[in-house]
Amino acid sequence: MSRPIGYYVHHHGDGHRQRAIAIGQSLDNVMLMGSGLAYRTGNLPFLDLPDDRLDDSFAGIDHVDRPSSLHYAPLDHEGLRQRTALMTGWIAEARPRLMVVDVSAEVAMLARLASVPTVYVRLSGRRLDAAHLDAFRAATALLAPFQDALDDDETPRWVREKTFYAPGIVRSASQNISANDDVVLVVLGRGGAISNGEHWAAAARAAPAWQWRVIGPCTVPADLPPNLELPGWVDDADAQIAAARVVIGAAGDGVVSAVLSARRPFICLPEPRPFDEQASKANRLAVVGGAIVRHEWPKPQEWPSLIGRAIAQNQQWSACLESESGPERVARWLDDLCARAVSNRSHIA
Incomplete structure (x- = not known):
């Protein structure tokens, strides 16, 4: 050997x-x-x-x-x-x-x-x-x-x-998976703090036509809307990303890689990291058309528009996001x- x-x-x-x-x-x-x-x-x-x-x-x-x-x-x-x-x-x-x-x-x-x-x-x-x-x-x-x-x-x-x-x-589990047309998937990773469930409850109430699903570490809001699920950690995050109509997440390598592999509409909320790691990647995603990026937390009434913009942007997939993997x-x-x-x-x- x-x-x-x-x-x-x-x-x-x-x-x-x-x-x-x-x-x-x-x-x-x-x-x-x-x-x-x-x-x-x-x-x-x-x-x-x-x-x-x-x-x-x-x-x-x-x-x-x-x-x-x-x-x-x-x-x-x-x-x-x-x-x-x-x-x-x-x-x-x-x-x-x-x-x-x-x-x-x-x-x-x-x-x-x-x-x-x-x-x-x-x-x-x-x-x-x-x-x-x-x-x-x-x-x-x-x-x-x-x-x-x-x-x-x-x-x-x-x-x-x-x-x-x-x-x-x-590898992302995105092969032969069709999108669930009414699911907005929020993906929370291991590198950040526990997310505030009240924020996602407000977002779900502002966009009631969508079924919101938050995977990863998140607090439970005092009043859980009927269109919001909080399953916590899951073993099939990549498959859920591939099946979602729209994905919301930070700009960590794992989430971005899975989203791009599955070609999902993406709303990116970069988190503070040393050396501007997530902010830099989010800015480049915005430039090449890979995500709708917000560096500040959106107001509840902005979510329907952000979701619509992400879906529209995704129809024009950039060739620079294609590569052998x-x-x-x-x-x-x-x-x-x-x-x-x-x-x-x-x-x-």
């Missing part, structure tokens, strides 16, 4: 883990590593790392003096010490061909210091700070889980040229990177 590919999985949100599993299942020899992976990687091997968070409000950035090339380096943190030792120990023993880092500037630089080629996963947003740019420069290549048309306008040309754009890594495509690219690296080392020798 060939030397493995290491795959670091960040623990904030769930999109990183889903991408890792999808890609890993298309690779011959991969090791996932991250916090909280036990019993959550399907049939893939994993290295479960101690938690490095200071508290539950973790956002990937600490508040101590540190070099500008780092985002998160709290001092005297036992979890951080142990996870660093475990990763470098695995690298020394397994001698990986490549490390995919999704995402952490610190892990990317750690792998590079350990003489391992890296592929850094680029998320949306304006990631032009020193830590991100150094991780990009140190990487053999960059992987963006979105269409190039959704890349931020300020992304430098050299970063774009180094990037492999790969939307649709996690699937985890197999990424796995082939990673294998090619490894093969080229071996060839280059042989040529030098």
Whole structure:
């Protein structure tokens, strides 16, 4: 068996883990590593790392003096010490061909210091700070889980040229599913706070011709309208997105990918994230006609118009939102990177 590919999985949100599993299942020899992976990687091997968070409000950035090339380096943190030792120990023993880092500037630089080629996963947003740019420069290549048309306008040309754009890594259950003409589906993800059910109750009352369904973490309103359902977490979110007449959600990678794969009318309400991750992607969606975007919470009386505009916009599907997708495509690219690296080392020798 060939030397493995290491795959670091960040623990904030769930999109990183889903991408890792999808890609890993298309690779011959991969090791996932991250916090909280036990019993959550399907049939893939994993290295479960101690938690490095200071508290539950973790956002990937600490508040101590540190070099500008780092985002998160709290001092005297036992979890951080142990996870660093475990990763470098695995690298020394397994001698990986490549490390995919999704995402952490610190892990990317750690792998590079350990003489391992890296592929850094680029998320949306304006990631032009020193830590991100150094991780990009140190990487053999960059992987963006979105269409190039959704890349931020300020992304430098050299970063774009180094990037492999790969939307649709996690397959959406959108094949052969017909839309339910009266359902407005609200999709809430794991990366944000619990949504206020009173807001969705007001929206449902303002648009009574629609059956509203909210999936994900949401409070229960005091007076639940008859056209509003709150099932909470579901196991078939992608299928429900594909079957909805209109989808409402934030601009996280998972929701946007599923909506675009299913070609659903989309009302996007981006949430605050570091590096303007969601705002940047939402703005690009608006430019290319992939969503009706609101950065402020709509007034109740605006919902019928927003729904109508989303349906009308969806009739003119932009060609730039079309692209080859699937985890197999990424796995082939990673294998090619490894093969080229071996060839280059042989040529030098």
